[in-house]
Amino acid sequence: xxxxxxxxxxxxxxxxxxxxxxxxxxxxxxxxxxxxxxxxxxxxxxxxxxxxxxxxxxxxxxxxxxxxxxxxxxxxxxxxxxxxxxxxxxxxxxxxxxxxxxxxxxxxxxxxxxxxxxxxxxxxxxxxx
Numbered sequence: 001x002x003x004x005x006x007x008x009x010x011x012x013x014x015x016x017x018x019x020x021x022x023x024x025x026x027x028x029x030x031x032x033x034x035x036x037x038x039x040x041x042x043x044x045x046x047x048x049x050x051x052x053x054x055x056x057x058x059x060x061x062x063x064x065x066x067x068x069x070x071x072x073x074x075x076x077x078x079x080x081x082x083x084x085x086x087x088x089x090x091x092x093x094x095x096x097x098x099x100x101x102x103x104x105x106x107x108x109x110x111x112x113x114x115x116x117x118x119x120x121x122x123x124x125x126x127x128x129x
Contacts, residue, residue: 047072047128048072048076048127048128049069049071049126050068050080050125050126051123052065052067053066053067053068055122057119058111060117061114061116061117062111062112062114062118063112063114063118064111065082065121065122066107066108066109068108069106069107069126071105071126074101074103075101076129077098077101077128078098078099078127078128079126079128080096080099080125081096081123081124082094082110082122082123082124083121083123084114084121085118085120085122086116086118086119089120092114092115092118093114095113098129
């Protein structure tokens with residue numbers, strides 16, 4: 001049996017459709033990876049960072065907190081919220097401490113008054129004024 005030259009497998013079985021999903025998938029992948037890299041780099045470098053170094057109870061009504069602050073704009077005024085917590089993790093003391101323009105990175109020790117005995121202190125956050 002010989003094949004007729006006018007015979008075509010495409011005529012008999014049809015033409016396979018091209019993969020139409022490849023281009024939209026590639027565009028989506030490039031856009032998604034670009035956004036993911038931007039978001040990771042942008043949010044890993046905040047303009048204001050704060051971290052607790054140590055704390056120590058002074059009395060039943062006071063706790064000392066040592067913390068550090070880094071800011072990108074040293075001419076910016078900051079307000080840091082400091083909290084004290086009791087054994088049940090309830091907030092028993094909270095103060096806002098203001099820092100004027102100055103150093104870009106510094107450490108501070110502050111005493112936080114509390115209603116009851118505090119066993120933990122932390123920096124809730126710092127924000128620009």
